[in-house]
Structures are given as C-alpha cells and as structure tokens.
Amino acid sequence: MSARDAILNKVRASLGAGNGPRAKVVRERLDGAPRGLIPERGQLPDAARIDLFAAQAEKVHATTERLASYADLPAAVTAYLRSKNLSASIRMGDDPRLNGADWSMQAALEIRRGPSDGNDETGLSHAFGAVAETGTLVLHSGAENPTTVNFLPEHHLVIVDAKDVAGDLETVLARVRETFGKGQMPRTLNMITGPSRSGDIEQKMLLGAHGPRALHIMVVGS
Amino acid sequence: MQIRSPEFKANSVKALSDAQLQKALGNVRAGFIDKRKKAVDALPEFDALRENGKAIKDHTLANLDLYLENYEAQVKAAGGHVHWAETAEDARRIILDLCASRGVKTVTKGKSMISEEIALNDALEAAGVRPVETDLGEYIIQLRGEHPSHIIAPAVHLNKEQIEADFRRVHTHLPADRELVEHEKLLTEARAVLREQYFKADLGITGANFLVAETGSSIIVTNEGNGDLTQILPRIHVVVASIEKVVPTLEDAAQILRLLARSATGQDMSVYTTISTGGRREGDPDGPDEYHVVLLDNGRSSMLGTEFQEMLRCIRCGACMNHCPVYHAVGGHAYGWVYPGPMGAVLTPSLIGVDKGGHLPNASTFCGRCESVCPMKIPLPKMMRHWREREFERGLNPAAARYGLKAWAFFARRPSLYRFFASLGIPVLSAAGGAKHRFSWLPFAGGWTKYRELPAPEGRTFLQQWAQREAKKQEPVR
Ligand code: SF4
Numbered sequence: 001m002s003a004r005d006a007i008l009n010k011v012r013a014s015l016g017a018g019n020g021p022r023a024k025v026v027r028e029r030l031d032g033a034p035r036g037l038i039p040e041r042g043q044l045p046d047a048a049r050i051d052l053f054a055a056q057a058e059k060v061h062a063t064t065e066r067l068a069s070y071a072d073l074p075a076a077v078t079a080y081l082r083s084k085n086l087s088a089s090i091r092m093g094d095d096p097r098l099n100g101a102d103w104s105m106q107a108a109l110e111i112r113r114g115p116s117d118g119n120d121e122t123g124l125s126h127a128f129g130a131v132a133e134t135g136t137l138v139l140h141s142g143a144e145n146p147t148t149v150n151f152l153p154e155h156h157l158v159i160v161d162a163k164d165v166a167g168d169l170e171t172v173l174a175r176v177r178e179t180f181g182k183g184q185m186p187r188t189l190n191m192i193t194g195p196s197r198s199g200d201i202e203q204k205m206l207l208g209a210h211g212p213r214a215l216h217i218m219v220v221g222s
Numbered sequence: 223m224q225i226r227s228p229e230f231k232a233n234s235v236k237a238l239s240d241a242q243l244q245k246a247l248g249n250v251r252a253g254f255i256d257k258r259k260k261a262v263d264a265l266p267e268f269d270a271l272r273e274n275g276k277a278i279k280d281h282t283l284a285n286l287d288l289y290l291e292n293y294e295a296q297v298k299a300a301g302g303h304v305h306w307a308e309t310a311e312d313a314r315r316i317i318l319d320l321c322a323s324r325g326v327k328t329v330t331k332g333k334s335m336i337s338e339e340i341a342l343n344d345a346l347e348a349a350g351v352r353p354v355e356t357d358l359g360e361y362i363i364q365l366r367g368e369h370p371s372h373i374i375a376p377a378v379h380l381n382k383e384q385i386e387a388d389f390r391r392v393h394t395h396l397p398a399d400r401e402l403v404e405h406e407k408l409l410t411e412a413r414a415v416l417r418e419q420y421f422k423a424d425l426g427i428t429g430a431n432f433l434v435a436e437t438g439s440s441i442i443v444t445n446e447g448n449g450d451l452t453q454i455l456p457r458i459h460v461v462v463a464s465i466e467k468v469v470p471t472l473e474d475a476a477q478i479l480r481l482l483a484r485s486a487t488g489q490d491m492s493v494y495t496t497i498s499t500g501g502r503r504e505g506d507p508d509g510p511d512e513y514h515v516v517l518l519d520n521g522r523s524s525m526l527g528t529e530f531q532e533m534l535r536c537i538r539c540g541a542c543m544n545h546c547p548v549y550h551a552v553g554g555h556a557y558g559w560v561y562p563g564p565m566g567a568v569l570t571p572s573l574i575g576v577d578k579g580g581h582l583p584n585a586s587t588f589c590g591r592c593e594s595v596c597p598m599k600i601p602l603p604k605m606m607r608h609w610r611e612r613e614f615e616r617g618l619n620p621a622a623a624r625y626g627l628k629a630w631a632f633f634a635r636r637p638s639l640y641r642f643f644a645s646l647g648i649p650v651l652s653a654a655g656g657a658k659h660r661f662s663w664l665p666f667a668g669g670w671t672k673y674r675e676l677p678a679p680e681g682r683t684f685l686q687q688w689a690q691r692e693a694k695k696q697e698p699v700r
Contacts, residue, residue, distance in 0.1 A: 003306040004294075007465065007519045011287045014526035026288045029281075029470050030436050036274045036477040039267045056490070093507070115508040118421065134491040141509055147454050148508045151447050169479070173472045183296060185437045185499035187509045188454070193491040196447040200359035200375065201405045202246070202382055203253035209358060210413060211447025211494070 033177075035170050042133030042167030049132045050219060053165045056135025060194030061207060062215040067159075070220060073101040077157060078109055080216055081122060084155065091120035091153060095144040098126055098159070115146035116153060123153035123212075127160040128179075129172040130217075136193040137217065138172050140186040147188050156195070156212040162221040223341050223369050226558035227570055227579045233556035234585075246379050247553050250372070254544035257488025258595070265484065275481050276599045278474045279535035283526065289435040289468050290517070296438025300500030302513040310340040313518050317342065317427070317460060320514060321351050324458060326424040332442060332449030333357035334429030335373055335538060336462045336518055338560045339573070342427070354419045356448035358412055365392050371554030373561065374486050374540040379553050382408065416448070426452035426510070430463035431482065431537065433515075436471040439499040440515065443482060443492045450496055459498065459510040464518045466534040472497075478537060481597035485539040521573045529608050533568050535598040542592035542602060548585045557582060564592035564602045571609050576616065583609035645683055 001009075011017075044052060054064040067076055081088055089110040092098055103111060116123060125145045127137045137158050141147045150156060166172050169191070180186060196211030207213055226233065237243055262268050282289055294304045307313035313336075321329070329351055331337060343364070346353045355364040359377035363370060365388045370376030377385070386402050389411055401407055428449050430440040440461045442449045453459040469475050483489040502509040525531055543549040543563025554562030559579065561569050567586065571579035583606035592602045682690075 003308050003312060004304075006308055007306050007517075007523060008287050008290065010519070010523035011290070011465070011526060014523055014528075015284065015286070016527060017285075017287065022285050023288060026285050026292070026470070030292060033436060033471040033473050035473050036278075037267055037270055039265060039271075039480070041265070060489070060493070118417065136491050136495075141506055142503070143505050143507050146507045147450070151450050151454070169476045170473055173476060177472070183299075183437055185300070185439055185497060187498065187500060187503050187506055189497040190450070191491070191495040191497075192493065193489075193495075194493050196445070197493055198358045198409060198446045199253070199487070200357070200362070200377055200446075201385060201408055202380075203249040203375070203378065204405045206405055206409050208413070209409065209446035209448070210356065210416065210451055 038168045038170060039133060042131065044132065044167060046162075047222070049167055050162055050165050050222070053130055053132040053135060054217070054219065056132065057137075057194065057215075057217055058135070060135055061197075062135065062194050062217055064217045064219065066222075067218050067220045070097060070101045073098070073159065073218070073220070074103050074106045074109070076218060077124065078106045080155075080157060081109075084214070086121050086155060089120070090122045090124045090157070091116050091149055092124040093143060093145045093149060095126040097161075098124065116148040116151075118148075118152045120149075120153045122155040122157065123149035124157045124159070125149050127158050127164070129164040129166060129175060130160045130219075131167075131169050131172060131191075132165055133168050134193055136169065136191050138169075138176075139190045139192065140176070141188040141190075142186060147190065150190055150192065151196075151211045154208070154212055155214045155216065157216045157218065158192075159218045159220055162219050165219065223338065223344075223560065225574055225578050227574070227582055228558070230556060230558055230581045230585060233558055234552040237552040237556045242381055242384065243379055243553055246381050247550055250375075250378055250544060251550055254488070254540075258485060258541060258544070259488075261484040261488040261490060265480070265490075268481075268484070271477060271480050272597055272599055275478045275537075275597060276535060278469060278477060279598060282469055282474075283466065283531060283534055286465065286468070286526065289470060290465060293433055293435040293438055293468050294517075296435065297500070297513075297515055298438070300438050300513075302438065302500045302515060305514060305516045307516055307518045308520070310518070310520050313340045313462065313516050313520075314342060314345040316516050317462070318345060318349050318351075320458070320460065321346070321349065321425065324424065326351055326458070328352045328354065328419070328423045328425075330354050330356050330420055330423040330426045330452045330456065331360070332426070332428035332444065332452040333360050333376070334427065334462055335370075335560060336429055336464055337427060338370060339464075339520065340462070340518065342462070354416070354423065356416050356419070356452055357444070358409065358446060358448075361412060361416065362388065365389075369555070369560070371562065372540060372543060373538050373563075373565075379555065420451045420455045423452075423456040425458040425460060426454075426456040427460045427462060428453050430461050430467050430515075432475045432478070433463055433468040434470075434472055434475055434497070435468055437497075437499055439472075439497045441475055441495065441497050443479070443495050445487070445489075445493045447494055450494055453496075453498060454509050457510055458512040458514065459501070461498070461513075461515045462518065463515065464520065464522055466522055482537050482539055485537075485541040485595070485597040525572050530568065530572050530605060532600050533565070533572065533605060535600055536565055536569070537598055538565075539597060541595045541597065545591040545595050547587055547589060547591075552585075557585070564606070565600075568600075568602055568605045568609065571612075576609065576612050580609060580613040580616075583607075583613070641683070645686065 198209035
C-alpha cells in the first residue's frame with residue numbers, strides 16, 4: 001500500500017468515518033467558501049476606510065502618502081529618494097499602470113526593469129489591493145510586479161489604487177478568486193504589513209531583518 | 223533530535239540554577255504577555271473569532287481524509303508534487319532523495335517546527351548537504367548546535383552577549399575589532415551573511431502555517447521575510463507540513479490568521495503572510511521552478527478519535543508557553559524534545575510515546591492560564607490529566623507515588639475507616655508539628671521540606687468542619 005493510502009486509511013479508521021453525507025458537506029464548503037465573522041473595524045465608508053488603512057500601516061512603521069493621480073508618481077518617487085539620501089535608481093516590473101506614468105520628466109532617475117538581483121536599493125511595486133483593518137498590502141507574482149522586488153531592496157515603495165483598498169482581507173481574497181478563477185492562484189500572493197522586522201534578539205523589535213527596512217505606501221486617487 | 227524528555231526533572235534543576243537562562247527568560251514574561259493582551263483587547267470580536275477558529279478546525283479534522291484528498295488534487299493541478307510520509311524517517315528520505323536527484327548542495331531553510339520534529343538538519347548534513355537556517359533565531363541556535371527553546375522565538379533563552387560571542391566565533395571573515403554590541407549591529411551582520419546564502423542555495427525548505435484544500439496552497443507567516451527569500455530564490459521550493467495543517471478555504475485561513483498573530487506576538491497581522499501555489503508560471507520572471515510538499519503524519523492520524531484529537535487544532539502560536547509559570551521558570555530546553563510548554567506536554571507523549579514523554583504532563587501547576595489564552599480553545603490541562611491517568615495505568619510513575627496513591631485509594635473507598643484515621647491523624651500531626659506548627663522535615667516528603675516548611679494540620683478534618691457548617695445552616699434564622 002502506498003504511504004498516501006496508508007495515511008488516509010488510518011485517518012478514516014480513527015475517525016470511524018463512513019461516507020454518508022460527509023462528502024456533500026465538504027463539497028459545499030469548498031464551493032461556497034463562506035465568509036466567517038468580519039470585524040467591524042474596517043467596515044467604513046470610502047474616505048474613512050482609506051484613512052484607517054493609512055493609520056494602521058503607519059502603526060506598523062510604514063510611511064504613507066496620498067497622490068491625486070498616476071501623473072504625480074514619478075515626482076513622488078524622486079522626492080522620496082532624495083529625502084532618504086538614496087541613489088536615483090529604482091527597480092520595477094512591467095506593470096502597465098506604472099509604465100503609464102511619464103518617467104521622462106525625471107531625467108536623472110534610472111529605471112531598472114525586471115526581477116531584482118539583490119543589488120537594488122529601492123524597489124517600486126503596484127499592489128493588487130489593500131486591507132484597511134490591518135494596514136496590509138496584497139501583491140501577486142508575475143512579470144508586472146516580480147516577487148523579488150518585494151523582498152530584496154532596502155526600501156520598498158508600493159502604490160495602491162484607492163478603489164482597491166478594502167475593509168477586510170476576505171474582500172481582497174474574493175477579488176483574487178474572481179481574477180484568477182475559482183481554485184486557481186498566482187504562484188505567490190504576498191500580504192505585507194509594515195517593513196521587515198525581528199524580535200529574535202532579547203525580544204527587542206528591530207526593523208529591517210531580511211526584507212526591506214522601509215516600506216513607503218502611496219495611495220493614488222480617492 | 224535526541225529525546226531528553228525523561229530527564230525533565232534533572233533538566234529543570236539545571237535550568238533553575240542557570241543565571242544566563244533565568245535572565246533571558248525574563249524577556250518572555252516581559253515581552254509577550256502585555257503585547258498579546260493589548261492586541262486582543264483592541265478587537266471586540268476576538269472571542270467570537272476563537273469560537274469560529276475552533277469550529278473550522280473541528281470540522282476539518284472530522285473530514286480530514288476528504289480535505290487532504292482535495293488539497294492533493296489542487297496541488298497537482300497547479301503543477302506541484304505531494305509526497306506522503308507516514309514517519310519522520312520517511313519524510314527525511316523523501317527530502318534526501320530530492321536533494322540527491324537534483325544535485326542539491328546547499329539548502330536554505332525558513333523556520334519550521336516540522337523540520338525539527340523530523341531532525342532534518344542532521345540528516346542533510348550526514349548526506350553531505352549543507353542546511354542554512356535563515357530565521358534569525360534559528361540561525362543563532364544553529365551556530366550554537368542547539369535546538370529551539372520556544373516554538374516562535376527559538377533563541378529566547380539567549381542574551382545578546384552570548385550571540386555576540388557566537389558571531390565573533392563563526393564570522394571570522396569579518397574584522398575582529400568590529401563593533402558588535404548593539405542589537406542593530408548583530409541584526410545587520412546576520413542579514414549580510416545570510417543574504418549570500420539565499421543566492422547560493424539550490425533548494426529552499428519552509429514549513430506551513432496552513433494548507434488550503436480549496437486551492438492547493440501553503441501559507442507561511444513570518445516577520446523577517448526570510449521564509450520568502452528562502453522560497454523565491456532557489457530552483458526548488460519544498461514545504462514540510464503535517465496533515466492537520468489543512469483548512470478548507472482561503473476564507474477559513476483568513477479567520478484563523480486574525481487569531482494567530484495576536485496570540486503569538488500581539489500583532490494584528492504578521493509582517494509577511496504568503497500564499498504559495500505550485501511553481502513558477504509561464505511568464506513569471508522569478509520564483510522556484512519546482513514546488514513540492516512533504517505531508518507528514520508521524521502519529522497524528524492515531525490522535526484522531528481519541529481524547530487528544532483536540533490538540534490537532536493547535537496553530538503553534540506559543541501563547542500557552544508565554545503564559546505558563548513552569549515554562550517561565552525552566553525555559554523550553556528542559557522539556558527535552560521539540561515542543562515545549564503546555565502544548566508540548568500534551569503533544570510530546572502523543573508523538574514519541576508516553577513511556578518517553580509521559581513525564582511532561584506532570585510539569586503543570588494546573589493554573590489554567592494556557593487554556594484561557596489558547597486561541598483554539600484547546601483544553602490543555604484536561605489533556606495533561608488524561609496523560610497522567612495513562613501514565614498511572616501503565617505503571618510509569620515512581621513507586622512511592624504509586625503506593626501512596628494506592629493506600630489512599632484503599633481508604634477512600636471505605637469512608638468510615640477514612641474518617642476515623644483522618645480524625646486520629648490530625649491531633650497527632652498537629653502535636654508533632656511542635657510550637658511552630660510547621661514541619662521542616664517529613665519522611666517521604668524531603669523534596670518539599672528541603673526548600674520550605676510544611677504547615678502542620680490543625681483543628682478538625684474537612685468533613686467534620688463541613689458537617690458543622692451544614693448543621694449551622696439548618697438552624698432557624700432569627
Ligand atoms: S496549544 Fe493553543 S496556545 Fe498553545 S501553541 Fe497551540 S494554539 Fe497556541
């Protein structure tokens with residue numbers, strides 16, 4: 001008997017499980033994917049929800065900024081790099097929303113395309129969505145926004161569309177399901193809540209463990 | 223790892239007199255308890271979510287075979303591979319075979335308790351593969367040749383001076399006169415050293431906090447980002463997870479995620495929660511080519527349908543040990559195997575046998591704090607009592623305790639004899655206690671009287687006092 005069958009048989013024997021209605025109950029749960037209890041905290045009208053998102057993100061040491069439109073993005077990126085004394089260079093993928101901005105206005109800014117090789121000081125990504133309840137960004141893998149850009153640069157700049165800031169994680173997960181199809185997922189879905197940190201030395205919280213030391217979020221639109 | 227649980231008593235005596243350890247353990251009390259409380263108090267729905275979390279896991283466990291089958295089908299549909307392992311040895315062999323067939327020399331590892339449970343690092347090293355732990359705490363204890371002393375804070379038993387000494391001993395390529403006193407300096411050094419390793423590794427191993435049956439995904443939760451670099455940079459990503467980690471849907475995982483970080487570190491959400499499904503897709507510029515899951519049973523299927531089934535709801539948050547007075551006093555290593563604290567006291571005998579782990583359930587004051595903070599509402603004290611009963615049934619506890627209990631049972635079954643001897647005993651013991659009414663030495667109780675005095679009984683027996691109270695109640699109220 002294969003290990004698989006041995007394990008499944010043991011599970012069945014221990015549970016004393018007959019087949020009965022179990023298969024139907026399980027199928028319905030998998031198909032229906034019922035939402036559980038959603039905390040009140042994030043269930044707010046648009047403006048208040050975006051304010052909550054920013055406040056929650058700042059609580060976990062991210063910085064935030066509001067942009068009126070994508071046209072403001074290149075100048076905002078340059079301003080951030082200057083304010084932190086960073087080199088005028090960013091790593092980013094091939095996201096059409098990022099490409100749509102007019103980067104030529106920032107003549108001194110170097111734009112490196114594609115996944116990060118670990119030699120980038122600053123990365124720029126476009127988030128799929130965000131969660132106001134916890135100040136969390138949600139990003140998925142792909143050529144538009146390579147996953148390495150989320151983790152290798154020291155500074156991670158993330159832009160998110162105001163209309164994609166949901167109250168709760170379940171709403172974003174439902175959108176993932178709609179976008180990729182039921183039961184299908186991108187290779188990686190990253191939920192990011194603040195910059196990387198560690199408390200492993202004497203329980204003292206330090207920022208910048210293995211991922212970015214700084215996370216800067218730009219919410220575009222309203 | 224070598225099982226040292228039967229030596230719990232001796233381990234504890236050593237731990238209590240270890241000044242470095244006692245200093246470090248202060249960080250557990252100071253670090254975790256308040257943070258958890260604040261985060262829990264800030265979410266009015268927390269208790270209702272606990273009920274939901276429990277219900278989700280109970281439902282999943284009752285249908286575990288079906289959810290595992292669906293999970294496996296979805297992993298395959300996403301191009302991944304599932305390897306079933308009945309025992310720790312099977313799991314090690316599967317991973318070693320993967321390494322051998324793919325010419326793997328270096329393995330980076332995210333934090334995984336299952337990897338500890340199957341003693342993977344020793345097996346890899348013996349096979350000539352170099353394992354590199356990348357979680358800062360795990361990295362530190364790997365340098366020291368130790369094992370985790372806590373399930374979410376593996377190096378919580380260490381102070382920074384010890385860590386500095388280890389870095390100086392091992393990182394000999396760095397200038398000897400470098401400044402390394404502050405916490406930040408230590409972190410920066412580890413970050414730089416480990417960065418190189420991520421790029422060198424051929425294969426990355428992570429654990430899983432959840433497996434999602436609906437999508438065939440594994441989910442990891444970390445703060446450092448090491449688990450992510452471990453899985454996106456090497457060619458091959460291997461997930462090691464035990465069968466009870468499965469939940470039905472993404473929504474179910476989202477419910478339990480609200481409990482996990484709050485209970486563990488007092489965060490609303492850990493920094494990185496990552497859902498991984500299969501290998502790199504067409505057009506993906508990064509990520510692993512291959513995705514494998516090693517699904518471990520190792521005794522869990524036999525816990526189903528027993529009084530220990532509820533332990534399989536555990537999400538490894540660590541809250542029970544963070545709130546345990548015994549853990550605070552002796553730390554995690556005294557427990558002698560992978561899982562310490564109250565959850566370890568219940569799980570260890572299930573996984574390695576009551577003959578080897580049966581002593582651990584005695585390491586409890588039955589104060590009940592573990593159960594009251596457990597996000598999955600696992601009745602830990604009740605289950606420790608079950609183990610004590612089994613230990614007694616199988617004659618595994620010390621002879622003196624067994625004879626004492628037997629003698630007590632003889633009298634307890636004969637109430638009039640019991641009462642007669644008890645009423646005789648009190649005046650005798652009371653007189654023997656002397657003017658202080660305390661014993662500083664008693665036969666068979668040296669373990670107690672060595673450290674403190676035992677008050678001598680006075681007055682009347684409980685039953686006599688009870689009868690008197692009841693009689694009073696009957697008196698008419700004037
Ligand atoms: S037993 Fe409960 S409190 Fe302890 S680690 Fe498991 S889930 Fe957390």
